[in-house]
Amino acid sequence: MTAEALAAEYTTTADMGELAPYAGGPDLTDAASHNGSVQLTWEDGTQADFPLMWLRDHCACTQCRHPQTRERLVRIIDLPETLPEPAVTLTESGALHLEWPAMEGFGVHESLFDAGWLHQRADASRADPLDVDRKTPWTSAIADALPVVDHHAFMNTEAGLSDWLQALDRYGFAVLRNGPTEPGEVIRVAERVGWPRETNFGRHFDVVSMPDPNNAAYTAVALEPHVDLPNWQRPPDFQMLYCLANESEGGESTLTDGMAVARALRDRDPEAYRVLTETEIDFRFQDESSDIHYRAPVIGCDDYGNPTVLRFNNWIRDTLRLPAAEVDAFYRAYRRFWQMLRDPAWTLRFMLRPGEMIAFDNLRVLHGRDAFDPNTGHRHLQGTYLDRDLIRSRQRVLERSRA
Ligand SMILES: [Fe+2]
Missing domain, CATH: 3.60.130.10 (Clavaminate synthase-like)
Structure with a gap:
């Protein structure tokens, strides 16, 4: 998919299936896949690495996360232990788009992540605010x-x-x-x-x-x-x-x-x-x-x-x-x-x-x-x-x- 086509398709915030607010965070300015991770940079200077398995496990599409219950459907046990590199793109709305190549038992799969949602999770050591x-x-x-x-x-x-x-x-x-x-x-x-x-x-x-x-x-x-x-x-x-x-x-x-x-x-x-x-x-x-x-x-x-x-x-x-x-x-x-x-x-x-x-x-x-x-x-x-x-x-x- 070309960058133009993506921009046309994704003009709104990615739906992450969360009731807690996440939209309106800083946009992503850079994303690159390297050594089993995707390195992300946001406009506020934050940088973080997200391992491929983590990203695949957190895909919020309706096949991977139940649209009604918001619970996880994707099962990492069904996926290969080492994932192939996805095609990484930033959409016009600043979301992260990943296109996973076909792998055993799975066709091509697309994941879309809201930049603000990822930003909230950039620091894995940060506790839930109420904790x-x-x-x-x-x-x-x-x-x-x-x-x-x-x-x-x-x-x-x-x-x-x-x-x-x-x-x-x-x-x-x-x-x-x-x-x-x-x-x-x-x-x-x-x-x-x-x-x-x-x-x-x-x-x-x-x-x-x-x-x-x-x-x-x-x-x-x-x-x-x-x-x-x-x-x-x-x-x-x-x-x-x-x-x-x-x-x-x-x-x-x-x-x-x-x-x-x-x-x-x-x-x-x-x-x-x-x-x-x-x-x-x-x-x-x-x-x-x-x-x-x-x-x-x-x-x-x-x-x-x-x-x-x-x-x-x-x-x-x-x-x-x-x-x-x-x-x-x-x-x-x-x-x-x-x-x-x-x-x-x-x-x-x-x-x-x-x-x-x-x-x-x-x-x-x-x-x-x-x-x-x-x-x-x-x-x-x-x-x-x-x-x-x-x-x-x-x-x-x-x-x-x-x-
Ligand atoms: Fe008492």
């Missing part, structure tokens, strides 16, 4: 600048929802205010984002003082800072606690940026940090119908030793099964971390009011409450859990329309 760590550590001083979103704005506007999602990303918590006090509102709030995650405590749970409790939360006692369900292999990523009534004396809530405290522990007492990140201990919840157990360190880390998952919950810590020689070191480290988690300098304290909801990253931000006196008035919170995948999904979908 970039945007966490801002905080202390008790955050009380002066709480991430608060109005319930009506959250439920009815994209901006309100987006502000709430961004606060969760950044601070690991967000407050909703001025909501109704109808039972079940916590589920309606969760459904604004995705689907609530069910656990052995149900689709939602009622935090009230009960006569026959199966969990500390269902009593009136104080709750030390903790994460929920560390006894699960995969504890809930996010928790939401919605206040319907709070007339009892006491019962102030607390939030603590446990990830910030864990990093401080690593600086101040590296040995305690090492013990809590390397020593696996048991967590267990048991009642008449469940027995859910998991063994893991109190502080889970990534490959670089940075804390990623906290499992601090003293009342569902199970029998400590460690060699006797390790027991004292564990208790020392555990006590040290606990002392720091209790430090008022790290603790945000507040009274939840009816119609308010806190949502928090259950693996990062620890929550707690003071004891309350159930004889002085009614206290009723409803809670549920949400998966991080659904929080991220809602953010990505919102970002499509904002781009």
